[in-house]
Amino acid sequence: MSAILLLVLGLGGMAAGYFVYSRFIAEKIYKLDPDFRTPAHEFEDGVDFVPTNRFVLWGHHFTSVAGAAPIVGPAIAVIWGWLPAFLWVVLGTIFFAGVHDSGAIWASVRNRAKSVGALTGEVVGGRARSVFMIVIFLVLLMVNAVFGVVIAKLLINNPGAVVPVWGAIAVALVIGQLIYRRKIGLGLVSVVGVAALYALIYIGPSVPVTLPESTAGLSPNALWILILFGYAAIASLLPVWVLLQPRDYINGLQLFVGLILLYGAVIIASPTVVAPMINFGVPEGTPSMLPLLFVTIACGAISGFHGLVASGTTSKQLNKETDARFVGYFGAVGEGALALAAIIAATAGFASLADWQAVYTSFGQGSLTAFVDGGAFILAAGTGMEVTVAATLLTVMAALFAGTTMDTGLRLQRYIFQEWGEIYNIGWMRKALPATLLSVASCLILAFGAGGADGSGGLLIWPLFGTTNQLLASLTLSIVAVILLRKKRNPLPALVPLVFVFVMSFYAAIVQLGTLREDEDWLLLGLDAIIIVAAVWVAVEAVLAMRAARAMPEETDEQDREVAASETVGR
Secondary structure (H helix, E strand, O other): OEHHHHHHHHHHHHHHHHHHHHHHHHHHHOOOOOOOOOHHHHOOOOOOOOOEOHHHHHHHHHHHHHOOHHHHHHHHHHHHOHHHHHHHHHHHHHHHHHHHHHHHHHHHHOOOOOOHHHHHHHHOOHHHHHHHHHHHHHHHHHHHHHHHHHHHHHHHHOHHHHHHHHHHHHHHHHHHHHHHOOOOOHHHHHHHHHHHHHHHHHHHHHOOOOOOOOEOOEOHHHHHHHHHHHHHHHHHHOOOOOOHHHHHHHHHHHHHHHHHHHHHHHHHHOOEOOOOOOOOOOOOOOOOHHHHHHHHOOOOOOOHHHHHHHHHOHHHOEOOOOHHHHHHHHHHHHHHHHHHHHHHHHHHOOOOHHHHHHHOOOOOOOHHHHHHHHHHHHHHHHHOOOHHHHHHHHHHHHHHHHHHHHHHHHHHHHHHHHHHHHHOOOHHHHOHHHHHHHHHHHHHHHHHHHOOOOOOHHHHOHHHHHHHHHHHHHHHHHHHHHHHHHOOOOOHHHHHHHHHHHHHHHHHHHHHHHHHHHHOOHHHHHHHHHHHHHHHHHHHHHHHHHHHHHHOOOOOHHHHHHHHHHOOOOO
16 A cells, blocks of 8 residues: 555544644634733743744644654554554544643643643642642653653764754754844744754764763763753753744754655655554564553654643743644644654555564564654655665654753753642742752653663653553543533533543553563552552542532633733742
8 A cells, every 4th residue: 555645644634633623622612712811921031931923832832742752652553553553643633632732721821821730739629739740740750761861872873963963952042042132034034944954964974973982981872861961951941932942943844844855755756555554463472452552652642741841831932822723733733743754654664564574573663763764765765865864864853852852841840849849838949940950860860770870761661651641641631621611611522532541541551550560560560550549549539620610600711811810820
């Protein structure tokens, strides 16, 4: 089967979702109001609260949530066949992810840009908030620690990507100055920024950068991890307009150019999907597709991490409430398009079924390697691009996304520590610098304390990311559902994905519990048990809150405006 068919059906379905279903959600369910005074205006401070052009904010939101996960998950999940992965990505994007992301932004904006953790306390209850924030912290810890390892390995495996990856930061700093200080039009800045970035990608392979085998006793992997966390700490403390926004915007444009090139190559070369539609001959030891498919592919279908970004940084920069549709729902579509590209690269980027099977020898194989190698094969065949340049382009794409997710995640982790400072009245923890240092320290303790000198400890708890992340998504949707019930609006668009995702992720957590016990992995077993108890606790509290909301008088939009005008966000 030609990969063109997957391309047309996938992108066509997601486009229909944005132009039709997202409009219904925005106008009839969330009832986004262009006149509502957003927290970006109410609490503008030039650091975290900054009213932002929706295209720039879309770039931030999309690249922060995308990371490497929408590549890794689908590229692993195709071991069960391309059809299950394809259906989950397309339908999940339309009916699950877009509703979740735009809903999280809307709920946060209507509640003074509070995070989903803080929102849980107001909407569901104080007990649920305390438990929920533990789940949030674990998700952020997993993301930050693991992505540091992932980027380090990408830079070591492809030294030609080092210059463009770090050069992109310099480009972003210049772009930020041009937009906000020089007031140069976004169109010209976009062209210059993308051109500079792709020039660096072209130059990269000719100037590879390799770290010494040992630096002060540190391996290249460990040194890269320290450098990356040093960068992330600085980036997370800078005003969002200096680096966060322009870097994410340029990366977002870079993704679209990269996707256009990859999809264009698919149309020109018309590669054949060599992977089976449904793989009935999976390698020995491969877990059951049900429920693992729905947690293996998180980002790209629906992801709880998106709710953290939506309520942590995006809601503080939303210029108009109506922008939530474009930023949130279309951001989900962008990630779905990336996940679709990963599926095509990992199933059609091989010469034969035998070549594909040689890569997918066990569960967990494929991943970024299948995406980079398969995508480079398609790009070379369709555009005539050198394979090395094509591989560098895709490596840089993955590394930049992982990097943006990492420093946004560290900023969010800082917010968690600051919120704990507020809750437990710990003055010094409320400050940005100490909270950032705590965030970095917790990630490095995991990376080096559990993984040894190479700093790979974050990978130890990564197997729990999928289930934890999806449980977080369902719990975020419960907040949205409660708010909708309070406003006497139809909660089904939030409730249906909530129930499905919670059941599948909870099922997966129970399955993992048995597997971890058999493997005698007591660390992960304990963490999995904590996550299960926390999820059940918050879910019960959410159900009680929904029942209470049905009995409450209607909560009007005018009440939201009054609260926004009278209260101040704790920072």
